[in-house]
Amino acid sequence: PILKNDMKYWPFEIINHDGKLKIRVQHKNETKLFTAEEISSMILTKMKDMVEAYVGKPVSDAVITVPAYFNNSQRQATKDAGTIAGLNVLRVMSESTAAALAYGFDKEIFNEKNILIFDVGGGTCNVSIVSIDHGVFEVKSTAGNTHLGGEDFDTRLVDRFVREFKYTYGKDISENKRSIRRLRTACECAKLDLSSSLQATIEIESLYEDIDFHSTITRACFEEINADLFRSTLVTVKKALRDVRMNKNSIDDIILIGGSARIPKLQQMLQDFFHGNELNRSINSDEAVAYGAAIQAAIIVRDKSK
Structure with a gap:
C-alpha cells in the first residue's frame, strides 16, 4: 500500500518483471526496464566521471554510504551497484558513522x-x-x-495547491502527471525559500490547459500543514x-x-x-556524510599501504 501511494507521484512505473521489481521508463521513444541497482550504478558512474574529470586521473576505489537502517541485502545491492559502475567498493558504511567521523576526526x-x-x-x-x-x-x-522527509513536506504543499487550483478554476489536476511534476518542482523551491524567508511564491506558466498558476504561501502555513x-x-x-x-x-x-x-x-x-x-x-x-566517507577511504588506503 505504501509503495502504491508513492507511485502516483513518480514520473516512471514500477512493474513486476520475472519476479523482480523493475523501473519502466520511456527514453528516445523506447521502453526500457532497469533494476534499482542499475539505476544506482548510473548515478555512481556519473559521479565517478565527475571526480575523474576533476582530479585528472582514473578513480577505481570507493567508500559508499547508506542509511543506517539498511539491512544486509540492501547494503549488498548498493555494493553491487558500485561494482556495475566499475568501482572497487572498499566499504559500505552507514551515513551516521560517516557524519560522526566528519564531526570528530579533527577533535x-x-x-x-x-x-x-x-x-x-x-x-x-x-x-x-x-x-x-x-x-x-x-x-x-x-x-x-x-x-518522513523533504519529499513528504513537498507532497503536503502539492496537495494544498491542487485543492487551491480546483477551488479557483474548477479543474482537478491530481491525475495529470505532467502538471503534478511541475507543481512538485515549484513546491520544492518554495520549501527551500521558506527556510530563509517568511513567504514564498509559486509561479507556473500553463500549469494545466493553458492556465497560468500564481500563488503564495507563508512559513506559518507551511509549518501548520506539516505539523504532524x-x-x-x-x-x-x-x-x-x-x-x-x-x-x-x-x-x-x-x-x-x-x-x-x-x-x-x-x-x-x-x-x-x-x-x-x-x-x-x-x-x-549537505557535505558531512561525503566528508566522513572520504576520511574513511583515506584511512583504509593508508592502512593498506603500510
Whole structure:
C-alpha cells in the first residue's frame, strides 16, 4: 500500500518483471526496464566521471554510504551497484558513522561523548546515537522513518495547491502527471525559500490547459500543514534514545544532517526537546556524510599501504 501511494507521484512505473521489481521508463521513444541497482550504478558512474574529470586521473576505489537502517541485502545491492559502475567498493558504511567521523576526526576526544545525529533528507528521517571515545566511533542506536522527509513536506504543499487550483478554476489536476511534476518542482523551491524567508511564491506558466498558476504561501502555513510530520521526527528521536536506554541529558552534542534539517521549525522543536541546548552547526549538513566517507577511504588506503 505504501509503495502504491508513492507511485502516483513518480514520473516512471514500477512493474513486476520475472519476479523482480523493475523501473519502466520511456527514453528516445523506447521502453526500457532497469533494476534499482542499475539505476544506482548510473548515478555512481556519473559521479565517478565527475571526480575523474576533476582530479585528472582514473578513480577505481570507493567508500559508499547508506542509511543506517539498511539491512544486509540492501547494503549488498548498493555494493553491487558500485561494482556495475566499475568501482572497487572498499566499504559500505552507514551515513551516521560517516557524519560522526566528519564531526570528530579533527577533535581530541579523551572522554566518551554521546553524539545524536539528526538526519532529515529527501525521503527519510534517521536518528543515530554515536559514542566517540579516544578515536573509537560506535553506533549505539538507530531509529528511522522511511516516509518522513523533504519529499513528504513537498507532497503536503502539492496537495494544498491542487485543492487551491480546483477551488479557483474548477479543474482537478491530481491525475495529470505532467502538471503534478511541475507543481512538485515549484513546491520544492518554495520549501527551500521558506527556510530563509517568511513567504514564498509559486509561479507556473500553463500549469494545466493553458492556465497560468500564481500563488503564495507563508512559513506559518507551511509549518501548520506539516505539523504532524514535524512532530513525528521527535518520535524518531525518542525511539533512538529509548532503544539505548539513554535520557536526553546524556547527549553531549547534536549534529544536523540533510537538507530538510535546515527547516527552522524542525530546528526549534529539536532544540526545545533538548532543553534549549544549542545545535551543532560546525559541519556542513549537505557535505558531512561525503566528508566522513572520504576520511574513511583515506584511512583504509593508508592502512593498506603500510
